[in-house]
Amino acid sequence: MQPSNLTTTLIEKYQPQVIEPKWQARWNADQVYRAAVDPDRPKYYALTMLPYTSGNLHIGHWYAMAPSDAHARRQRMLGYNVMFPPGFDAFGLPAENAAIAHGTHPKTWTYANVENMRRQLRSMGAAWDWQREAITCDPHYYRWTQWLFIQLFNHGLAYKKMARVDWCPSCNTSLAREQVIGENRVCERCKTPVIRKNLEQWFFRITNYAEELLSFDGLDWPDPIKTAQTNWIGRSRGASVAFTSDQGDPIEIFTTRPDTLWGATFLVLAPEHPLVEKLTPPGFQHAVETYVAWATRRTDVLREATDNEKTGVFSGTYAINPVNDQRVPIWIADYVLMSYGTGAVMGVPAHDQRDFEFAKKHNLAIRLVVQPPGQTVTGDSLTKAWLQEGQMVNSGPLDGLPVGKGKGESVRAAIHWLEQTGNGMGAVRYRLHDWLISRQRYWGAPIPIIECPTHGLVPVPDDELPLLLPEDVAWLPSGQSPLKLHPTWAQTTCPKCGQPALRDTDTMDTFMCSSWYHLRYLSPHYDQGAFDPHEYDYWMPVDTYTGGAEHATMHLIYTRFFHKALRDFGLTQGAEPMLKLRNQGQVLGPDGQRMSKSRGNVIDPDEQVRRYGADTMRAYLMFAYRWSEGGPWSSKNIQGVVRWLNRVWRLALPADTQLPPNGQDSQLVAQTADSSDRLQRRLRRFLHQNIQKVSHDFDGFEFNTAISALMDLSNEVQKLRPHLEGTAAWDEAITSLLLMMAPITPHITEELWARRALRYSIHQQSWPTYDPAAAAEESITLVVQVNGKVRDHVQVSVDVSEADAKAAALAAPRAQKYLAGHEVREIIHVPQTLVNILTG
RNA sequence: GCCGGAGUGGCGGAACUGGCAGACGCGCACGACUCAAAAUCGUGUACCUUCGGGUAUGUGGGUUCGACUCCCACCUUCGGCACCA
Numbered sequence: 001m002q003p004s005n006l007t008t009t010l011i012e013k014y015q016p017q018v019i020e021p022k023w024q025a026r027w028n029a030d031q032v033y034r035a036a037v038d039p040d041r042p043k044y045y046a047l048t049m050l051p052y053t054s055g056n057l058h059i060g061h062w063y064a065m066a067p068s069d070a071h072a073r074r075q076r077m078l079g080y081n082v083m084f085p086p087g088f089d090a091f092g093l094p095a096e097n098a099a100i101a102h103g104t105h106p107k108t109w110t111y112a113n114v115e116n117m118r119r120q121l122r123s124m125g126a127a128w129d130w131q132r133e134a135i136t137c138d139p140h141y142y143r144w145t146q147w148l149f150i151q152l153f154n155h156g157l158a159y160k161k162m163a164r165v166d167w168c169p170s171c172n173t174s175l176a177r178e179q180v181i182g183e184n185r186v187c188e189r190c191k192t193p194v195i196r197k198n199l200e201q202w203f204f205r206i207t208n209y210a211e212e213l214l215s216f217d218g219l220d221w222p223d224p225i226k227t228a229q230t231n232w233i234g235r236s237r238g239a240s241v242a243f244t245s246d247q248g249d250p251i252e253i254f255t256t257r258p259d260t261l262w263g264a265t266f267l268v269l270a271p272e273h274p275l276v277e278k279l280t281p282p283g284f285q286h287a288v289e290t291y292v293a294w295a296t297r298r299t300d301v302l303r304e305a306t307d308n309e310k311t312g313v314f315s316g317t318y319a320i321n322p323v324n325d326q327r328v329p330i331w332i333a334d335y336v337l338m339s340y341g342t343g344a345v346m347g348v349p350a351h352d353q354r355d356f357e358f359a360k361k362h363n364l365a366i367r368l369v370v371q372p373p374g375q376t377v378t379g380d381s382l383t384k385a386w387l388q389e390g391q392m393v394n395s396g397p398l399d400g401l402p403v404g405k406g407k408g409e410s411v412r413a414a415i416h417w418l419e420q421t422g423n424g425m426g427a428v429r430y431r432l433h434d435w436l437i438s439r440q441r442y443w444g445a446p447i448p449i450i451e452c453p454t455h456g457l458v459p460v461p462d463d464e465l466p467l468l469l470p471e472d473v474a475w476l477p478s479g480q481s482p483l484k485l486h487p488t489w490a491q492t493t494c495p496k497c498g499q500p501a502l503r504d505t506d507t508m509d510t511f512m513c514s515s516w517y518h519l520r521y522l523s524p525h526y527d528q529g530a531f532d533p534h535e536y537d538y539w540m541p542v543d544t545y546t547g548g549a550e551h552a553t554m555h556l557i558y559t560r561f562f563h564k565a566l567r568d569f570g571l572t573q574g575a576e577p578m579l580k581l582r583n584q585g586q587v588l589g590p591d592g593q594r595m596s597k598s599r600g601n602v603i604d605p606d607e608q609v610r611r612y613g614a615d616t617m618r619a620y621l622m623f624a625y626r627w628s629e630g631g632p633w634s635s636k637n638i639q640g641v642v643r644w645l646n647r648v649w650r651l652a653l654p655a656d657t658q659l660p661p662n663g664q665d666s667q668l669v670a671q672t673a674d675s676s677d678r679l680q681r682r683l684r685r686f687l688h689q690n691i692q693k694v695s696h697d698f699d700g701f702e703f704n705t706a707i708s709a710l711m712d713l714s715n716e717v718q719k720l721r722p723h724l725e726g727t728a729a730w731d732e733a734i735t736s737l738l739l740m741m742a743p744i745t746p747h748i749t750e751e752l753w754a755r756r757a758l759r760y761s762i763h764q765q766s767w768p769t770y771d772p773a774a775a776a777e778e779s780i781t782l783v784v785q786v787n788g789k790v791r792d793h794v795q796v797s798v799d800v801s802e803a804d805a806k807a808a809a810l811a812a813p814r815a816q817k818y819l820a821g822h823e824v825r826e827i828i829h830v831p832q833t834l835v836n837i838l839t840g
Numbered sequence: 841g842c843c844g845g846a847g848u849g850g851c852g853g854a855a856c857u858g859g860c861a862g863a864c865g866c867g868c869a870c871g872a873c874u875c876a877a878a879a880u881c882g883u884g885u886a887c888c889u890u891c892g893g894g895u896a897u898g899u900g901g902g903u904u905c906g907a908c909u910c911c912c913a914c915c916u917u918c919g920g921c922a923c924c925a
Contacts, residue, residue, distance in 0.1 A: 228919090336923080646880095708863065
């Protein structure tokens with residue numbers, strides 16, 4: 001035997017820091033990942049959510065993108081023409097805040113960050129097609145964001161109105177309803193509690209699409225996302241009914257329980273309801289004004305807390321309930337919200353808990369209309385509202401009708417009666433609000449609208465797009481749009497009449513930019529439209545979209561809305577932009593907490609890449625957790641992946657550069673007498689079962705178990721090395737192992753592929769084909785149970801008959817032990833799997 | 841309060857349509873190699889045990905020949921929604 005120190009020098013160590021940049025440069029030079037339209041090949045559009053230009057990729061970006069890349073790479077190996085484009089969400093507040101804090105221009109800051117993040121994305125070794133890169137703050141990009149805004153405007157889907165809007169006092173801008181989160185109503189970005197302001201703002205009529213957005217037909221999206229969107233849209237079926245005030249004003253109310261209309265004993269208007277002032281007679285004005293002023297001052301958090309006291313004030317006037325001509329008092333109370341329904345409700349204290357509390361507090365009548373089964377109660381004897389099933393009473397035409405669990409029947413009957421008699425009609429309401437897109441900040445796409453004193457709101461003409469964002473602007477956190485403070489920018493002339501006119505000085509919500517970026521990727525340099533229809537026809541829709549679940553009710557609703565609107569303008573086709581959605585979980589700090597600078601538990605991917613290499617990072621992130629769940633980072637567990645890649649390195653290199661194996665599997669030593677043929681069959685069986693498993697796991701985004709299986713394969717190959725190295729089966733196994741690892745660890749596999757003198761590039765090879773014949777077992781192990789407990793195992797042939805399987809089980813020695821002295825009552829046979837013997 | 845997801849060894853996590861719970865990895869223990877260590881390789885590793893076996897997938901019930909998996913109730917935890925009429 002050679003002296004060991006001499007042998008060690010023969011081993012060339014696995015050095016990711018050397019091979020990774022080498023292959024990245026080569027792939028780039030050869031344009032290996034260029035995705036061009038090719039009608040002869042099936043396409044696959046793999047999209048991962050574009051990162052914001054914060055300056056650095058964090059571990060979460062790696063966790064989202066590297067597995068998405070691995071999945072896309074495998075699709076290439078399956079024969080698809082795959083497009084996997086990179087880009088940057090580059091407009092937004094942090095750039096401007098950096099400008100305020102450090103005096104750096106937002107543009108300078110942003111593009112410096114883009115530079116760094118490009119470098120980081122390249123270090124990932126992902127199959128990005130860089131020729132498709134899109135940056136949302138680029139004028140060539142936002143020209144089309146503005147153009148799309150104008151399309152929405154021309155089709156009546158963008159409108160401007162004065163509204164009471166959510167305002168973040170820290171970000172100094174208004175926010176969309178979706179961007180106010182939690183019961184504390186904080187800003188989605190900075191977590192500052194929002195306040196209300198009355199402002200004239202631009203909205204997109206997303207509510208026009210509420211009904212269609214509720215349909216997820218043909219979408220392979222996670223249920224929790226579909227549920228979150230469904231809840232957010234908040235469809236309610238009911239009826240709308242107009243009461244008539246003493247002054248003759250119709251007051252429209254919406255109710256989901258029209259069957260309880262006969263139980264209405266009062267009417268409640270929100271303090272902001274437009275009729276409040278008009279309805280209030282002189283004697284009540286002071287009290288009402290005082291209450292409205294008080295309610296307006298109260299924060300939304302206080303007003304919307306469910307355990308609130310039901311405050312309110314009598315308006316001094318009455319209204320007629322059209323169903324029974326009863327005259328009921330009109331109250332003003334802030335438990336009714338102007339932002340939902342009509343801002344007015346009927347009070348049915350007997351059958352609505354909120355109305356019940358209000359009636360008790362203010363001594364209003366309680367009229368029972370649903371009699372609980374088997375009881376005789378009256379409104380006065382109720383201690384809380386009766387919401388369960390029962391029978392209609394005191395309700396004229398509905399008397400005697402059963403009220404079922406779902407209330408469907410009685411509600412339908414009530415609506416039917418209302419429509420027959422002309423007293424009201426069935427109605428549907430949504431919780432969804434129109435999307436507020438005006439932002440009072442600088443670093444965004446300017447809203448391309450001019451306000452002319454004569455012609456009103458006029459779009460900037462097409463040939464003047466992009467409407468450039470001026471660079472000489474002062475960024476003051478003043479709450480005023482910086483563009484408004486610019487001395488000349490807003491001043492222009494009306495495109496229609498040439499008279500002096502003013503530009504809109506707000507910029508657009510950056511979610512607008514990201515609502516269509518998947519379309520710009522199709523043709524980022526195209527200047528005849530937002531995207532090239534030729535590219536659209538080939539690539540769209542997106543086949544898989546990956547990203548965080550936190551976008552459920554923001555980006556993922558907006559982008560669906562956009563697609564549907566553009567479809568109605570004839571620009572896109574089909575109902576949905578993204579067919580399959582998969583969400584990754586979150587990588588936590590080593591302490592199991594969310595990573596944050598303040599906790600000091602942040603793992604920097606650049607540092608990890610320097611230490612371990614990109615392949616190890618990629619494989620570790622895919623191996624450590626179920627992708628959809630995530631979990632804590634562990635610098636211990638990553639060692640398992642480090643070892644694995646080193647083992648594969650040694651395995652795939654020729655044996656004469658290796659240390660001789662110094663351990664022997666005793667079972668295998670015994671088998672050396674056995675023919676190599678038989679061992680080769682064993683290896684091929686293992687391999688082909690493995691190919692099937694890894695393929696299945698890749699299809700399901702189950703990267704952790706795919707890697708487990710690949711580790712299993714490398715373990716098996718290593719065991720058999722002393723006996724099979726150089727045989728056809730051995731080479732097939734190593735080749736297949738490298739091919740299946742290639743999407744996960746692209747660099748090491750390319751290097752080993754080259755060293756085994758196989759054809760460049762491994763990333764242009766086909767995924768190994770599963771051969772069922774090779775995978776077939778020669779014999780199977782049946783589990784033998786006695787009374788449901790595992791007692792023995794027996795080897796039988798694969799095509800064993802039921803009778804033979806049972807006989808073999810009964811004959812199993814360890815089973816016999818438990819059968820002695822007992823009568824066999826029944827034998828359950830699960831083919832290929834198990835025999836369960838039941839005794840009497 | 842309502843709607844979702846998740847509770848499995850010391851740890852990260854496996855288990856396809858109900859059929860051998862704990863794959864794969866970490867950690868740990870022992871062994872080989874080494875003067876020694878690291879690296880590498882091999883063996884073992886849920887718990888209890890009188891070594892026959894018994895008990896275990898958050899808790900308590902149920903269905904079934906058989907339950908991590910299905911049903912009911914509850915507990916913990918993480919998200920989402922919430923005076924939405």
